Amino acid sequence: MSNLSKKPKILILATTASMIEQFNMHNIQLLQSLGAEVHVGTNFIKPGTITTDKSNTLIKKLNEKKVKTHQIDFMRGIGTHKMNKIALNQVCNVIRNYNITGIHAHSPLGGIIGRRAAHKTHTKIIYTAHGFQFFKGGPVKDWLIFFPIEWFYSRWTDVLITINKQDYGITKRLRSRRNYYIPGVGIDFPSDREVLEGYSKRDIIRKRFNLKERDFLIISVGELNENKNHAIVIEAIKRINNPAIKYFIAGLGPERNKLQKMIDELNLGNQVKLLGFINDLNDLYYAADLNVFPSKREGLGLGGLDGVARGLYIIGNKKTGMKDYIINGKIGILIDNIMDVNEIVQAIESIIPNRPQIKDRDSIYKFSHENVDRLMSKIYEKEFF
Known part of the structure; x- marks a missing residue:
């Protein structure tokens, strides 16, 4: 000026x-x-x-x-x-x-x-x-x-x-x-106290989502479009063939009808839910066992990063900006080829027995x-x- x-x-x-x-x-x-x-x-x-x-x-x-x-x-x-x-x-x-x-x-x-x-x-x-x-x-x-x-x-x-x-x-x-x-x-970076309080309400939150104790909840957060690639996770869940796995997708977008048709054709209506737009995602993060963020292209992936900030383990795409915060196996798993459904199946199956949570969030405070x-x-x- x-x-x-x-x-x-x-x-x-x-x-x-x-x-x-x-x-x-x-x-x-x-x-x-x-x-x-x-x-x-x-x-x-x-x-x-x-x-x-x-x-x-x-x-x-x-x-x-x-x-x-x-x-x-x-x-x-x-x-x-x-x-x-x-x-x-x-x-x-x-x-x-x-x-x-x-x-x-x-x-x-x-x-x-x-x-x-x-x-x-x-x-x-x-x-x-x-x-x-x-x-x-x-x-x-x-x-x-x-x-x-x-x-x-x-x-x-x-x-x-x-x-x-x-x-x-x-x-x-x-x-x-x-x-x-x-x-x-x-991102809104919650304090340790906030995270502990969130997980202390986990059982109550999961009951609101009609989840049973044995259920393994996977979530994805993001617009329902081709780039966000939610269909690959739906296909992986079909292949795993475990009724205890639930998959909730939060978001709006042009692919909604296509995804719902896929869910119906694969008979996954009892496992996969399209939640629509959710204003406050905290409850979903604390109810979940795993965040899968399968975008083909992503600057950073805020829906993944927000979950990590709340201790939620993640699967992401190695070719995107997600590798800036998924820096080791204690935070999540990076997939080499996000379009390879077998890689996603293997990653999910490796996580289910342990239900890992992220304990050290210091590395992502810079975000x-x-x-x-x-x-x-x-x-x-x-x-x-």
């Missing part, structure tokens, strides 16, 4: 309202505490992995915090040329009409449109990549398609933030002016809101103020 006395006006941009609600409320608070006027641009009408009611509540909550909200008609995925052009014009209008001095963009499409808008309006931009769509060991076609796109747009990126170490390594190949690594977007907020505050102060 040329005039340091001028109050910064920062636009936080994301494709869906769920990305604001889940990943950016702390960022909004940080910016306001530093003295910025904060604006949020996202699709509140098609809010992603939260319900429409939750999106409306979010608008009200933001307005109460004196955050200005703007409907941007982002599409999911890569969008269409026509709709992307509409979204670009909407973002540019917000920037010009409200004299926006800085943008913090999230999500691949939000990052692309945000950077196009920043370039057109000569506005400084930070882009947080929540997991590149290309990664070491990933499909060659993803490198051929998505890496050139990111390389191109990186020239219009003042600051690039990555949330896992593998992505940070890739930034050396890009043209962004400055690159930062921060360990995730922050806490307290630490991440401290790092983000420094970045904001340096780049926007």
Whole structure:
């Protein structure tokens, strides 16, 4: 900013309202505490992995915090040329009409449109990549398609933030002016006392879920989409053929009907449940014996990390950012090929007899809101103020 006395006006941009609600409320608070006027641009009408009611509540909550909200008609995925052009014009209008001095963009499409808008309006931009769509060991076609796109747009990126170490390594190949690594977007890190209290209620919680003492509960948390790959776990449970194994999936998404059809066709209705959106996941974490996070691509996997913070053992994908916190066998198991159902079967069967819990959570404290907020505050102060 040329005039340091001028109050910064920062636009936080994301494709869906769920990305604001889940990943950016702390960022909004940080910016306001530093003295910025904060604006949020996202699709509140098609809010992603939260319900429409939750999106409306979010608008009200933001307005109460004196955050200005703007409907941007982002599409999911890569969008269409026509709709992307509409979204670009909407973002540019917000920037010009409200004299926006800085943008913090999230999500691949939000990052692309945000950077196009920043370039057109000569506005400084930070882009947080929540997991590149290309990664070491990933499909060659993803490198051929998505890496050139990111390389191109990186020239219009003042600051690039990555949330896992593998992505940070890739930034050396890009043209962004400055690159930062921060360990995730922050999680609520419960105290030892909170975790002990949670497990002290475990039997009561499990009864609410209609679980018997011998039942082995596996959970997955995340949007019901192809990338989250819940179907591979359902197939593994069918192969194990143990009626004591229960599998609960928490989340909304376009794959719901397809997954329910699969459950019905495999006659797993008594074992596998689609729980829908759950606002408070704590009870589910404390009721569970294992968290399986089978995403094909994942920046970090907050649904997995939240469970680990509460002592829940995990199975994750070795090719994703999950390896930043599944650092040894006391925390979980990393699968080499997440599409190999036999690997998942073997991992689950190796865990069932012992029902391990994570005792030492010190290694993941760096992912806490307290630490991440401290790092983000420094970045904001340096780049926007």
